[in-house]
Amino acid sequence: MGNHSLLQLIKVNKVFCRGTIDEVTALDQINLDVSIGDFITVIGSNGAGKTTLLNIIAGVYPPERGGRIIVNGRNIANLSEHRHAQYIGRVYQDPRTGTAAKMTIAENLSLAIMRGQSRGINTAITKQRKQLFREALVPLGLELEDRLTALVGTLSGGQRQALSLVMATMSKPSLLLLDEHTATLDPKTARIVLDLTEMIISREKMTAIMVTHNMELALRYGNRLLMMHKGRIIVDLNQDQRRNLTVSNLVDAFEKASGEQFADDSVLLSSVDPATKQKN
Amino acid sequence: MGNLLPVSFYEGLAYGLVALGVYITFRVLAFPDLTVDGSFPLGGAVAAVLIISGVNPWLATVVALIAGMCAGLVTSLLNTALRINALLAGILMMVALYSINLMIMGRSNIPLLREVTVFDQAAQLFGMETSITFSIIFMVVLIIIILAILNWFLRTDIGLALRATGDNEQMVRGLGGNTNLTTIMGVSISNGLVALAGAIIAQNQGFSDVGMGIGMIVLGLASVIIGEGIFRPRNITSILLAVVGGAFAYRLFLGIALRLGLPPTNLKLMTAVLVVVVLAIPYIRKKLRHEWIPPPARM
Numbered sequence: 001m002g003n004h005s006l007l008q009l010i011k012v013n014k015v016f017c018r019g020t021i022d023e024v025t026a027l028d029q030i031n032l033d034v035s036i037g038d039f040i041t042v043i044g045s046n047g048a049g050k051t052t053l054l055n056i057i058a059g060v061y062p063p064e065r066g067g068r069i070i071v072n073g074r075n076i077a078n079l080s081e082h083r084h085a086q087y088i089g090r091v092y093q094d095p096r097t098g099t100a101a102k103m104t105i106a107e108n109l110s111l112a113i114m115r116g117q118s119r120g121i122n123t124a125i126t127k128q129r130k131q132l133f134r135e136a137l138v139p140l141g142l143e144l145e146d147r148l149t150a151l152v153g154t155l156s157g158g159q160r161q162a163l164s165l166v167m168a169t170m171s172k173p174s175l176l177l178l179d180e181h182t183a184t185l186d187p188k189t190a191r192i193v194l195d196l197t198e199m200i201i202s203r204e205k206m207t208a209i210m211v212t213h214n215m216e217l218a219l220r221y222g223n224r225l226l227m228m229h230k231g232r233i234i235v236d237l238n239q240d241q242r243r244n245l246t247v248s249n250l251v252d253a254f255e256k257a258s259g260e261q262f263a264d265d266s267v268l269l270s271s272v273d274p275a276t277k278q279k280n
Numbered sequence: 281m282g283n284l285l286p287v288s289f290y291e292g293l294a295y296g297l298v299a300l301g302v303y304i305t306f307r308v309l310a311f312p313d314l315t316v317d318g319s320f321p322l323g324g325a326v327a328a329v330l331i332i333s334g335v336n337p338w339l340a341t342v343v344a345l346i347a348g349m350c351a352g353l354v355t356s357l358l359n360t361a362l363r364i365n366a367l368l369a370g371i372l373m374m375v376a377l378y379s380i381n382l383m384i385m386g387r388s389n390i391p392l393l394r395e396v397t398v399f400d401q402a403a404q405l406f407g408m409e410t411s412i413t414f415s416i417i418f419m420v421v422l423i424i425i426i427l428a429i430l431n432w433f434l435r436t437d438i439g440l441a442l443r444a445t446g447d448n449e450q451m452v453r454g455l456g457g458n459t460n461l462t463t464i465m466g467v468s469i470s471n472g473l474v475a476l477a478g479a480i481i482a483q484n485q486g487f488s489d490v491g492m493g494i495g496m497i498v499l500g501l502a503s504v505i506i507g508e509g510i511f512r513p514r515n516i517t518s519i520l521l522a523v524v525g526g527a528f529a530y531r532l533f534l535g536i537a538l539r540l541g542l543p544p545t546n547l548k549l550m551t552a553v554l555v556v557v558v559l560a561i562p563y564i565r566k567k568l569r570h571e572w573i574p575p576p577a578r579m
């Protein structure tokens with residue numbers, strides 16, 4: 001792993017509903033340095049701020065005044081979401097968020113391939129592009145390459161999430177954000193999508209941040225592990241510190257760092273991301 | 281019953297432009313834009329005023345189209361820049377346009393019967409008489425040109441982004457698409473087409489009237505819904521054709537209703553009933569087959 005910094009978050013705060021009784025500090029003085037080639041897994045209980053962290057990085061909303069988001073040496077904290085997207089690919093928890101249901105597979109991929117470029121009046125679907133799409137879909141092993149003209153709304157959740165993954169990565173963004181992207185899938189499909197994720201990340205040598213609700217997955221994948229609690233990063237383990245850790249070690253680490261009992265059973269008991277509905 | 285069919289055909293094509301505009305906002309962008317009731321007479325007003333002051337009718341028609349695009353631009357800016365709800369932005373613009381159209385015309389009605397219109401000039405060019413037949417030929421050519429442009433545009437990179445904006449705006453932004461821009465483009469193009477229809481129809485009927493936009497939204501929606509219902513289109517090309525076909529079917533229906541003795545004052549009521557019927561058919565069909573029915577949608 002090179003130690004070149006790809007993304008830096010400096011003094012990033014996020015407060016929702018400021019000044020009301022619902023005021024919540026979703027991110028509390030976050031400092032984070034992501035190196036090129038990092039594959040970071042992020043765990044934390046519901047409401048810890050994991051999704052907010054990814055949303056801030058993706059530019060869905062800006063951090064509070066003074067917070068900086070530096071990508072390739074440039075502060076992008078105040079750029080709008082579509083400008084962030086030139087650096088950042090994303091797979092959401094819900095497969096429906098990352099794909100357009102009423103458009104075909106080829107049209108979805110055409111939208112994805114234009115990431116970071118200005119969209120003009122060139123024909124979107126050409127022979128060359130279709131060839132490119134087929135090549136990108138073959139490794140999924142889902143035979144989507146034969147269904148380029150199928151409407152995405154007719155695909156299963158797993159197929160749609162695999163397509164989202166291809167769409168998020170095909171124009172090779174600097175950073176890939178995954179937000180519990182297998183949480184709504186059945187265990188078998190979740191496994192397939194996770195393996196595809198790892199394959200694409202290692203093939204494209206991508207830098208990635210993967211939020212998961214599941215400690216085992218957080219240990220199995222990636223080379224660095226973050227644990228979040230109440231808007232803060234309370235544990236940050238590198239490759240060496242992570243090696244040979246078990247789930248119960250992680251629970252201990254959590255309790256030591258947070259000074260609280262670990263109370264989220266779903267994180268402990270399930271072997272794959274549970275299909276529990278949670279506030280995103 | 282002699283000219284029922286040709287008249288419906290002409291009107292279907294002419295109002296087909298309105299239907300295409302409404303299709304772009306309501307269906308493609310999922311932006312319920314009510315500006316249309318104002319941008320239709322805006323097109324008529326701009327064209328009429330320019331024509332009576334001696335401007336070439338073709339130029340007047342193009343300026344009317346641009347005026348309509350500007351109206352759409354304002355509506356979409358109210359929504360994207362000031363975050364005013366789309367429905368409200370359209371209503372505000374519709375109301376504002378009523379005064380603006382009166383200001384442009386200086387009175388509530390401008391007759392164009394003695395003026396030279398695009399129909400007269402085109403007929404003269406081809407050595408033909410201005411008649412209902414010629415009006416149809418004129419509209420067929422115009423609609424083919426517009427459909428060809430839209431069919432091409434909606435398949436370009438930016439056109440795809442526009443369509444996706446109505447489907448999944450979050451995704452488009454996540455892929456680097458500027459959804460404010462695509463919204464502005466879509467709403468502007470839509471109102472440009474509607475104003476073009478206003479300009480053309482005013483010239484054909486021989487007057488422009490501030491009140492001629494009332495019910496345009498419903499007319500456009502009815503055409504879109506009927507077209508989708510009858511033709512069940514699958515891809516962009518067939519959808520565009522179905523929308524124009526829907527406008528034709530709608531005018532034909534109204535024409536028949538009038539011939540059967542329906543008082544013209546009841547036309548709007550008939551339209552509303554027709555749309556309700558067409559919208560209810562899929563529900564009733566599912567009910568009869570005991571299929572699952574999604575809960576009522578509230579846009």
Ligand SMILES: Nc1ncnc2c1ncn2[C@@H]1O[C@H](COP(=O)(O)OP(=O)(O)O)[C@@H](O)[C@H]1O
Binds near residue numbers: 017047048053
């Ligand atoms: N858009 C929002 N408006 C108000 N509160 C929000 C919003 N998004 C998140 N929150 C709150 O911020 C906290 C962190 O949420 P989130 O980042 O979604 O947690 P996680 O993904 O770790 O479960 C929660 O208390 C949540 O209720």
Ligand SMILES: [Mg+2]
Binds near residue numbers: 050051052279280
């Ligand atoms: Mg979350």
